[in-house]
Amino acid sequence: MPNPIELALGPLMVDIPGPILRAVDRERLQHPAVGGIILFSRNCVDAVQVRELCSEIHALRQPQLIIGIDQEGGRVQRLREGVTRFPPQASLGWAAESDGLDRARDLAEIWGELLGYELRQLGIDLDFTPCIDLDSGVSSVIGDRALHSDPYIVGELASHLWQGMDRQGLNGVAKHFPGHGNIAGDSHLELPIDLRPLDELEEDLRPFHRLVAAGIPAIMPAHVQYSALDELPAGYSSYWLQKVLRADLGFTGIIVSDDLSMAGAVGAGRIEQRVDAALAAGCELLLICNDEAAADQAMQHCLTRKLCAPRLTLLRGQDSPIDPTRLSSYRAAIEELRERFAKRFAKPL
Template sequence: MAEMCGPLMVDVGGLALSAEDREVLAHPAVGSVILFSRNVDTPAQVRALTDAMRAVKPALQIAVDQEGGRVQRFREGFTRLPAMRTFGDQYDLNPHVATTAAFDCGALMAREVRAVGVDFSFAPVLDLDAGISGVIGDRAFHRQPEPAIALIRAFMRGMKSTGMMTIGKHFPGHGSVAADSHVALPVDDRSWREIEAYDLKPFAALATELDGIMPAHVVYPQVDALPAGFSPFWLKTVLREQLGFRGLVFSDDLCMEGAVGVGSISERVDVALAAGCDVALICNRRDEVLRVLN
């Protein structure tokens, strides 16, 4: 498992580093960076960009969202990966063929990402597709826990076969709420018993195999008043103590609308880290990054 040389994950503006980008990456609080579609032209260009980043800070960890389907930041010059639901549909017909294909897809994604100097992808998705969440939908492997767990484990093994760490998201489950946490704070009114019996199952089964976890910007008011990514109950009591997770916890982007109720960006960083996140993400708001660093 990678070690982060600073608690903040930030982004950069374009295809090459600006002077301000270099200054931000050199700051001791910045330990990692996430790439977006705006940072990608060709594989060779991405490799030059990641090399330039490591020239600023050799220990920097570089990430991307390269799940497959709708969520692939690297497209031109990279394999177009299927949505994970494809493997779920295949599993219903032939579980062995589906898990083999999921392994191969995880390995292919990881090889291509690592070849351009990126350390890891925020994958796989552990959410279940309850038929409610449009933002999850076909990003989920299956609607039922047991097939999803088998497919996720196979995909993870494919990633790990290349040396890439695995990051499960969005703990304890984003698939049973309709709202999109990018633009609103979703509220899941179910009881602990209902969540534990469904959404939590993939996380419980795979917690000790994952290298990292990203919590959801979702609030589960019958369990805790705070969204999961800001909740010591979810991150410490449930994830660490009950499920035995020993890896890194990455906040979801603290600039998302699902995080606004916690306060300013600086306050969100403080609350997330105090709650149990190891790395706090600040994306698409360079002004806020500079404010936090200063």
């Protein structure tokens, strides 16, 4: 394998179409504007194949690209073969109701440690979890991805899940700031509009306060317009990202845009304009997924502007120190949680 090229990380996180790297994929991932890659289900055959893919990606350049994945559990788990099948994160909220918050906190840490161990063994640096939107009962795109409806419970469980991940060297992303759970619209398909004033949004913000205090390294804003406060969606809004997230909440980590190819993001214009709007608002890592042409246009635009993102090295995963003798008990605890949740809600997982 040739020596990696020396190249600073750029601000874009892109994807590839399949489970192996083609020559064109290697060329794209060695572009100066790229700083990371996100893996989807189409990239994940099983754990062995993903480990080999991650190894090849990390060998392409130095500093190494950041490898991310959506591995929340339930219906949002891109890699399913050769790793633990986690239930929806709502199962932790249900455990808090049925077994008490202390037991649910313990399960959340076990979940985070096991998730962190498994993904770090494969070479994955960053998991786009926890989802800390509140379960208001109106958002189908969030639904059982939400931990609970009570912001205190959400903050407690999410912070313990994150602490388990962190203990195993896996970085996390709290999403979707300042909260996507109280609106029915799906930002993959449209720009949802939340009409609530700030005093009503404070409940949604409480879990983000908790995760910032816990040291979460990255936060993802929602492609949602909170029209009582700003006409721009949160991911393009200096009000939300600079005033509220940075100044009010004191967040100093990496702000990661949601996918700029989603319908909720296209109102800013062409992909070049979307990139500029997200960067101007304060995003440092920009996702562009499922659209190779848009990714190529964005890469050229960033190259023209000579953009780089040196802070992205903060998202590189660390060595996982778990005691292997604990893995079987951890997996048994998650399997019991999974089975109880499926039985309680009559949902096949």
